[in-house]
Amino acid sequence: MGWTSADEGGRLRHVAGAVRLEPVDERNLEPLLSVAAAEAEPGEVMPPVEAPAGWSLARREAFREFHRASFAGLDGPTGSQMYAILVGGEVLGMIRMTRCDEPGTVETGMWLGLSARGQGVGAAALRELLNLAARAGMRVVVAETTVDNVGAVAVLEKCGAKLHEDGGKVHAEICLDSTPPAL
Template sequence: MAGAVRLEPVDERNLEPLLSVAAAEAEPEDVMPPVDAPAGWSLARRDAFREFHRASFAGLDGPTRTRMYAILTGGEVVGMVRMTRCDEPGTVETGMWLGRSARGQGLGAAALRELLNAAAAAGMHTVLARTTTDNAGALSVLRKCGAKLRNDDGKVRAEICLDSALPAV
């Protein structure tokens, strides 16, 4: 299944399917900023999820400087990957989540490769990511995509240079 991934900019058409996957297969704190609301996927959290994603509909040149993409495989939404413009010219930061049923199938690396292509097409030269030393899935995806990893007190900073060829799958 690895490689059978397509990215679509998050918009009103795919926002509800994205929310459905998040609510069924992820914890709120893994897919959106904290919200002062009852635990779990309360109505308030679902509304906050929608607003969080809608705020980035304008893309890299919009107020949030972020483009979010629904990750699709087999025509179904399985997660989200984003890129956010950094202050350093030609640099974006990325983050991603996948629903539990989509993990461990190579979809994360395939989605990140698609994002790297989108970042290069947008004129970017560097993609950064941050994770923790215990996030084995994220570290594996980043390594597969050629990231240079730097450990900094329990946190990992990853950097992918788009000016060179990406490693083969």
């Protein structure tokens, strides 16, 4: 069963079934940057950099270079594979997996543009990433967030993560060998 949301005309549209992950590359990097600049703060979508505040030219170039560094995927120098999150062919955000020191374990992180939040896109994207991680031979996916990131915590719970809270931080672990939760 897919997640649904209302579009501008009040019609319901299926979201989860339409969510697709596409490796970030030169073809979708500029649409990804456009969504980030229009619908997110730099600190939500990339590591901090020395640059003027907001989406300055220097920060936009740093965004591009941050993503280009992972073009080689899990076996590349960063050990990360980044995916553009698409719904109906439109880029709405990014989800990634990064190898951890423990074999068979990857860490994930995600961001969505403001207009895509709260529509089931995050949970659908995470489920797709879990499938990709399993196909890549991973056994565990972990994530870190904060207790005040209610949206991220809800997505992790929907996808069957075991959550551990410690001092305002939330550590999530999803075992890919277990049965996924029913929708």
